[in-house]
Amino acid sequence: xxxxxxxxxxxxxxxxxxxxxxxxxxxxxxxxxxxxxxxxxxxxxxxxxxxxxxxxxxxxxxxxxxxxxxxxxxxxxxxxxxxxxxxxxxxxxxxxxxxxxxxxxxxxxxxxxxxxxxxxxxxxxxxxxxxxxxxxxxxxxxxxxxxxxxxxxxxxxxxxxxxxxxxxxxxxxxxxxxxxxxxxxxxxxxxxxxxxxxxxxxxxxxxxxxxxxxxxxxxxxx
Numbered sequence: 001x002x003x004x005x006x007x008x009x010x011x012x013x014x015x016x017x018x019x020x021x022x023x024x025x026x027x028x029x030x031x032x033x034x035x036x037x038x039x040x041x042x043x044x045x046x047x048x049x050x051x052x053x054x055x056x057x058x059x060x061x062x063x064x065x066x067x068x069x070x071x072x073x074x075x076x077x078x079x080x081x082x083x084x085x086x087x088x089x090x091x092x093x094x095x096x097x098x099x100x101x102x103x104x105x106x107x108x109x110x111x112x113x114x115x116x117x118x119x120x121x122x123x124x125x126x127x128x129x130x131x132x133x134x135x136x137x138x139x140x141x142x143x144x145x146x147x148x149x150x151x152x153x154x155x156x157x158x159x160x161x162x163x164x165x166x167x168x169x170x171x172x173x174x175x176x177x178x179x180x181x182x183x184x185x186x187x188x189x190x191x192x193x194x195x196x197x198x199x200x201x202x203x204x205x206x207x208x209x210x211x212x213x214x215x216x217x218x219x220x221x222x
Contacts, residue, residue, distance in 0.1 A: 006033035008045055010099035011090060015112050017104055019080065021119045021148050026077045029090075031069070032101070040072035048093035051076065055086035057114065080116040083150040088112045118185075121159050122147035124203040126216035134196045134220040140164065142177060142203045142213070144185045151185040160205045166191055167200040167215070176206070196222045 011029040019025050031039040039045075045066040051059045057080045068074055080086055089111045090098045097110035127141040142162060144155040152159065159179045166173040173193075181187045193199055198219050204212035 057086035
């Protein structure tokens, strides 16, 4: 007795719940019947599907049909360059959502949530007042960013110590911020210069000036 799978009910896939910004991830979906039987000959069905997403999650392809499946499998690639939470859904051509059993979590829902985390440190941003009274302390924030502009919230564990240079007309004054001082990718340092002048501030990783900031200028008035 040959028992065929029943009618199509849901897709089975392994979709990671965490991806890194800028990382392309490919996963495979497989059609299943209501009893968990794999439908290998899915091209027999005449179905069209649309993949929708939220946030900046890019999906390739966004349109496919049952005849695109080879031996019952079809691959989808996703990518997101902005840290945060995105969602992915698959709709039939009648706009009805299709259940997705995600083997990564064991859940069966019409929407899959994906958390996008920052990639590696690539640069720093400087935040400080643009004008300060000479001789007065002022706070400078150093923000670690990846190449897509996301804050590197785990910099304390993946980054290196940072040198902050205060460039003055009389020379450069270097200061060091230890990596463990960064909280959620941000560290603060207090600077002061006593002579009225225009000074510049920049930051870079110890031993790796490729991970650096642009000069930030501060006017010190009398």
